[in-house]
Amino acid sequence: MRAIGIILAGGNSHRMKELVSKRAVPAMPIAGSYRSIDFVLSNMSNSHIQKVGVLTQYNAQSLNEHLSSSKWWDFGRKQGGLFVFTPAVTAENNFWYRGTADAIYQNLSFLKSSHEPYVVVASADCIYKLDFNKVLEYHIDKKADITVVCKDADDIKDIDRFGTIKMDENYRITEFEEKPIVAKASTISCGIYIIRRRALIEMVEKSASEDRYDFVRDILIRFKDIKKIYGYKIKTYWRNIASVDDYFSTNMDFLKPEIRNYFFREYPDIYSKVDDLPPAKYNVGAQVRNSLVASGTIINGTVEDSVIFRDTYIGNNCYIKNSIVLNDVYIGDNTHIENCIVESHDTIRANSYHKGETGIKIVVEESDRYLL
Amino acid sequence: MIKKEMIAMLLAGGQGSRLGVLTAKMAKPAVSFGGKYRIIDFPLSNCINSGIDTVGVLTQYQPLKLNTHIGIGIPWDLDRNIGGVTVLPPYEKSENSEWYTGTANAIYQNLDYMETYNPDYVLILSGDHIYKMDYEVMLDYHKSHNAEVTIAVMPVPIEEAKRFGIMITDEDGRITEFEEKPENPRSNLASMGIYIFNWKTLKEALISKSSQVALDFGKHIIPYCHDKGCPLYAYEFSGYWKDVGTLESYWQANMELIDIVPEFNLYEEYWKIYTKSEILPPQYLSSDSVVEKSIVGEGSEVYGKVYNSVIGCGVVIGKDAVVRDSIVMNGVNIGEGVQCNKAIIAEGAVIGAGAVLGEGEEAPNETAPHIYNSGLVTVGEKTTVPAGVRVGKNTVIYGNTLPEDYPDGKLASGSTLEKAGD
Numbered sequence: 001m002r003a004i005g006i007i008l009a010g011g012n013s014h015r016m017k018e019l020v021s022k023r024a025v026p027a028m029p030i031a032g033s034y035r036s037i038d039f040v041l042s043n044m045s046n047s048h049i050q051k052v053g054v055l056t057q058y059n060a061q062s063l064n065e066h067l068s069s070s071k072w073w074d075f076g077r078k079q080g081g082l083f084v085f086t087p088a089v090t091a092e093n094n095f096w097y098r099g100t101a102d103a104i105y106q107n108l109s110f111l112k113s114s115h116e117p118y119v120v121v122a123s124a125d126c127i128y129k130l131d132f133n134k135v136l137e138y139h140i141d142k143k144a145d146i147t148v149v150c151k152d153a154d155d156i157k158d159i160d161r162f163g164t165i166k167m168d169e170n171y172r173i174t175e176f177e178e179k180p181i182v183a184k185a186s187t188i189s190c191g192i193y194i195i196r197r198r199a200l201i202e203m204v205e206k207s208a209s210e211d212r213y214d215f216v217r218d219i220l221i222r223f224k225d226i227k228k229i230y231g232y233k234i235k236t237y238w239r240n241i242a243s244v245d246d247y248f249s250t251n252m253d254f255l256k257p258e259i260r261n262y263f264f265r266e267y268p269d270i271y272s273k274v275d276d277l278p279p280a281k282y283n284v285g286a287q288v289r290n291s292l293v294a295s296g297t298i299i300n301g302t303v304e305d306s307v308i309f310r311d312t313y314i315g316n317n318c319y320i321k322n323s324i325v326l327n328d329v330y331i332g333d334n335t336h337i338e339n340c341i342v343e344s345h346d347t348i349r350a351n352s353y354h355k356g357e358t359g360i361k362i363v364v365e366e367s368d369r370y371l372l
Numbered sequence: 373m374i375k376k377e378m379i380a381m382l383l384a385g386g387q388g389s390r391l392g393v394l395t396a397k398m399a400k401p402a403v404s405f406g407g408k409y410r411i412i413d414f415p416l417s418n419c420i421n422s423g424i425d426t427v428g429v430l431t432q433y434q435p436l437k438l439n440t441h442i443g444i445g446i447p448w449d450l451d452r453n454i455g456g457v458t459v460l461p462p463y464e465k466s467e468n469s470e471w472y473t474g475t476a477n478a479i480y481q482n483l484d485y486m487e488t489y490n491p492d493y494v495l496i497l498s499g500d501h502i503y504k505m506d507y508e509v510m511l512d513y514h515k516s517h518n519a520e521v522t523i524a525v526m527p528v529p530i531e532e533a534k535r536f537g538i539m540i541t542d543e544d545g546r547i548t549e550f551e552e553k554p555e556n557p558r559s560n561l562a563s564m565g566i567y568i569f570n571w572k573t574l575k576e577a578l579i580s581k582s583s584q585v586a587l588d589f590g591k592h593i594i595p596y597c598h599d600k601g602c603p604l605y606a607y608e609f610s611g612y613w614k615d616v617g618t619l620e621s622y623w624q625a626n627m628e629l630i631d632i633v634p635e636f637n638l639y640e641e642y643w644k645i646y647t648k649s650e651i652l653p654p655q656y657l658s659s660d661s662v663v664e665k666s667i668v669g670e671g672s673e674v675y676g677k678v679y680n681s682v683i684g685c686g687v688v689i690g691k692d693a694v695v696r697d698s699i700v701m702n703g704v705n706i707g708e709g710v711q712c713n714k715a716i717i718a719e720g721a722v723i724g725a726g727a728v729l730g731e732g733e734e735a736p737n738e739t740a741p742h743i744y745n746s747g748l749v750t751v752g753e754k755t756t757v758p759a760g761v762r763v764g765k766n767t768v769i770y771g772n773t774l775p776e777d778y779p780d781g782k783l784a785s786g787s788t789l790e791k792a793g794d
Contacts, residue, residue: 031653031654032653032654033652033653033654033670034652071446255656260653260656263653264653264671269652270652271652272652274447274649274652276447276644276645276646276647276649278406278407278408278638278639278645278667279406279407279408279638279667279668279669279670279682279683279685280655280667280668280669281630281639281666281667282663282664282665282666282667282668282678283632283664283665284632284664284665285664286663286664287662288657288661288663289657289658289659289660289661290657290658290659291656291657292654292655292656293654293655293656293657293668294654294655294670295408295654295669295670296639298639307654308654309654
């Protein structure tokens, strides 16, 4: 594909509460075996983008571990490949990334040294499948300066955390509001953009010279009348996970057969780092109903309507319902967990009781673990 | 200059004919094991876990699956600039082109490969055992005894000793005599087919015995070294080691993985077994599913009931199906209402709805009773079993079978149904 990729993986969100104290949003585990950033990386790989830069900043250790080798997404290449950019002090600059546009600006040499004519910019906290070639075709066809992938927000809650857009009959964007208090439009931006590489360099440089650092506010919104910005509407599954409720419901969506088939069984695949865990093991007494279970897990108790991530141990006589249990959790015998997200590497003592009464409860409990 | 202290040569060319249709289209080391693994994963993982990063894999019989699985060695971290994994098939030479005619002959034909790495020691492995072993400890033993050849041995019950090559040692572990499959064994130390050679000793022995037909380690090279007076030592191994050369032992070894604390524990952190995972998603268990005392691989979907079984990756088990005491390999599709007792179902097979596998009384298999026994139903790779048929015990089904292949909708115990050309 004649484009390079830029993934915005800055990654903090107060709406994620305790969940982001361990990792950035793009490293959030999704659907048992994946992390959020796998979806955009796989989309880029499957669209044959050869060169991808990931811009990270907040709490990036877990994310960097995940990206330590680029081969899982087939980016282990001599030409191109996967580049991770964290903020660095240089002779000209000693700031953190002050915004998405600043993140691009501080790594402008990556854009300048590339030769592909287009750039796909996408955030790393969205769950979807998309062939960027189709968007690029549309972009060229419309002679657009910028194309914004967008979606009707019929099935999306709290629309006020997104950018909302209004388009004319030719899909040219006429209004763009970032996180409006009262949304005037029902179409939201999916945080995926295609721009000509030279135009992006120009706009980012201009913004930086005016001390403007946000890609949406200072580039998209500011330039929308002088540049031709078009919307590309998708109707397929797309979710942003950057709030506790959305994170929970997106994971639970994978219990639906049509969503599972769409992501797990239909071409193309989503890739992730391979963990070399043994198959999941069900001992006598295990009862698992309507749940997803990842590898390395050992189950002795009852699990219902839940997503169990990798390498988890569930003790005898446990009851886990409508919950998400993240990686490497040990749950002692006779424990009751309902409407919860159990944080990774937790060790939950035997006979514990956790229930989200009014909403989703995040369980962070790091007791000592006695190895068996 | 390239230099490796020890390199490994893994013999993976054997057919393993006693695994019946499981090896119809793939070499024995490529056969699935324990849900997501293949047999060769065990020696390959042992190599990398023991710090050996140069492995030559000798292939000959049906190598496609094996080659695809090994690739450039990424799953085992054996993708290296120098060394790593190299697949070594037989090749044509200016004179004397031949297949690999014996274990040692295969190694002899790859002297150049070994020479490249300038090794001090060469480890010879076979690709058909399930075990975890630290070859570095064996090498330390080899060095500390100033051995030229060290043979890994395993104590076996004396009544079974006549199936193995038996080593007789002095109190220091030095091999004084050995017997190949003796009638009246004088020791219970069985050779595991794992050898460490000093490179010079190995090279000299292979070259001097090169004209021997079907040159074999047990039959020719070890006796040759012994007769020459080389110090031969036995390294006693006491961990789990299982030969999975027969359908019965293959089934048994798989079933041992589902015990509460299995003797062979895949869940240990410090000696991981690596494999190529083609399927990543988690497994889904539906509201009416039951899975008890079983292991299940990635991406499988269970709508029926599974007891005491080993289920691979990407398997679909339909509603109301009951799978008991069975091995179901990657990508198998089991239809609704299927009853499946003590069956081995190879990769990609499709079992039609309502079929019953493994019913009735046992009867000896009509074509190969020494292979298909123990009451097992064996279904070959990519085989289709039509809906609603009833299949007896000690049976084997291979190929795209149709309802008319089953008189009265039945396949009696002891029958063989193989459709060639599919």
